[in-house]
Amino acid sequence: MDWVFFADQLLSPTDKFVKAFFLVIYMSLISMFFGVILGVCFAILRLSKNFLLRFFSFLYIWIFRSVPVMVWFILFYTGFAMAGIFRFQDIEILNIVIGGNVQAAIICLSMREAAYMAEVIRGGILSVEQGQVDASKSLGMSWWQSMYRITLPQSLRVVVPPMGNNFNIMLKTTALASVIGVEELFLTTRTISAATFKVFEMFLVLAIAYLIITMGWSLLQIFMEYRLNRHEQDPEKSFKDRIKTYFNFSNNTHRDGA
């Protein structure tokens, strides 16, 4: 074990590694963003009165949860190009070049996420009491108003914890994009370790890098849940006192429901 090499790579990582680090974050965030939006759509379709819409959503969820995302990567990127259907081109946005393979990876990750999020959001929507919907309807709110002002916000309480789960999984799934040559953390680490033969040290650094990313997400989720529990909090207490309960890792404010 070469501790000096390890410390060096951890404290002053190469530019390539730093780039890969941020690539993982932005790939995950973009995929999650589209995944959630599409997920809401598919959840709503899945609960539609129309059989065809319900069936379409069921089919989508079934297909995208069944086939491994690695297969999608190769089908979309390599497969499409080889079959002459579509070739992803590099594009440049704000001086950042987004590689064709990165785009393909984001699309695949988003579509897979949509399938998983659709089920999570469907569960959230079903958890909302009928009385809340009846009340909004009785006030003359339209289907859509009642959906995005009442049902969806109320479903967040149930949706956010599994969504955190999904995002955590997503961060690590980006490693699979290495099969289409996306230079994310895993591929970069492998390249460096192959060149230096410091496999143990490099992969330890990689593990720590993933820990740092997920810690960032965990903090974000704590603040999201804090915000969502606005209705449970004592407005007299200071922000510091209120947020404290969320850092003792045993907050059970949801236990007695609404």
Add this chain to the structure above:
Amino acid sequence: MFLSVRNLNKYFGNNHVLNNVSTDLKKGEVMSIIGPSGSGKSTFLKCINFLEYPTSGSVNLNGEYIGFNQNGKLMSENIIHKQRKKFGMVFQNFNLFWHMNLIENIIEAPIRVLKIEKNKAISIAEDLLEKVGLIDKRFNFPKKLSGGQQQRGAIARSLAMNPEVMLFDEPTSALDPETINEVLKVIEKLASDGMSMLIVTHEINFAKKISNRVMMLDEGKIVDDTDTDSFFSSTSNKRKFSFLNQGH
């Protein structure tokens, strides 16, 4: 007639929940609807504002057909959504939106549905909260309010839409005996202000005191529907007599 309901029928599968129910309400009148559990009282209320679609029949408010047009054809969902705001509805379980504080609960629909400006909606809401005695609770979330306070808040919320008729679906059934009165007082005040109301209730004494008319339903059929005095003085109907004399 202000509100007229004709031959309302509702089936849940093979279950005939409402059987040819017809009634009329004059403007400013209060009608209480009583009857045993499962008699279709709540369904009747929900069929009036089409929260539940009746199977057949007609509802007419102030000359406008609600839900079904005059040929008995179901209108589009869009129109029904818009028509619902003419009816204020108060539920047994209050159903205040738990993710919003009291004032947000009240201004939500006026802003979204009536497109009232936010400041104006807030001042309307504050007037209503004053009226129901909750002005000092305006920033509280429903969870931090007692049942009686939640119900008074829910009444204020439906009044903010300036409804033509108020529908009360067992407004005091989920409350303890001590807080029932604070809600009944608010309803009484509304009645004396001339609001037209339909009230499904188990509080026979309250019904006697507040209503101009009383209707009794049993197994989806009207047992009796007449003015309050004659409802309680005539005892010829066996079903009504046994219902009223079981210790209420």
